[in-house]
Amino acid sequence: MDYLLLSKWCSRIVAWASIQRYILIFHHGWMSTQKKKILLHYIPITTIIIYGIILYMTIDLFLSCDRSYYSTILYCGFSSCAYNSTAYSIFELITGGITNIKIIAICSMILIIRLIKQKHRLNQQLNWRKHRKMAIQLLSIILLFYIFYLPKTQKMGNQPMKTIMEPPTFGVCQINNRGMAAEMRQKDDNQKKATNTPLLDVEDRRKLNKVVHCENF
DSSP: OHHHIIIIIHHHHHHHHHHHHHHHHHOGGGGSSHHHHIIIIIHHHHHHHHHHHHHHHHHHHHTOOOOOOOTTSGGGGOOOGGGGOHHHHHHHIIIIIIHHHHHHHHHHHHHHHHHHHHHHHTTOOOOHHHHHHHHHHHHHHHHHHHHHSOOOOOOOSSOOHHHHTOOOBTTBOOHHHHHHHHHHHHHHHHHHHHHSOOSSOHHHHHHHHHHHTTOOO
């Protein structure tokens, strides 16, 4: 629950904050009364929070599973059971990732572009030093969300070996893949001890070890 709420709540709230920042700067009259503030500020944020609680409590209830934890890898190889469902993974990819990231990027860029156009229309000299801090802040937000909050749809459970062994992207280890790789390695060890016949060949075993220790192939 913590994993789902923190990662998805955060992106949705920041996406709405990007829209609201645009409204406050260019349409401040929309929030001139208490009624308008409730409608355009408090209700959307409350809706996002309630939506997250209901959705993720339901998902966690119906998509529960037995997890294996490994003390030797990052986050003990934790992976959310919710992503065992391909349909839910695609749903989250669209609503919890791509949509929010596009909203943040588009609203931030429109804010900067409209500010420049407004200065030009009013024949005012644009003071880049004055607005540089805002531009850097907005572009940094876009960059951070593209790096850390773009989720990747992963099929969990009995995935093909090539999917599990996908190398780390952008220097960030794929936590779900590492957990599955560690579990498969443990199954290989158990069968080898029981029957003296491993499940995996030498090359597959080497790749699994690379994934578990977050190394490039």
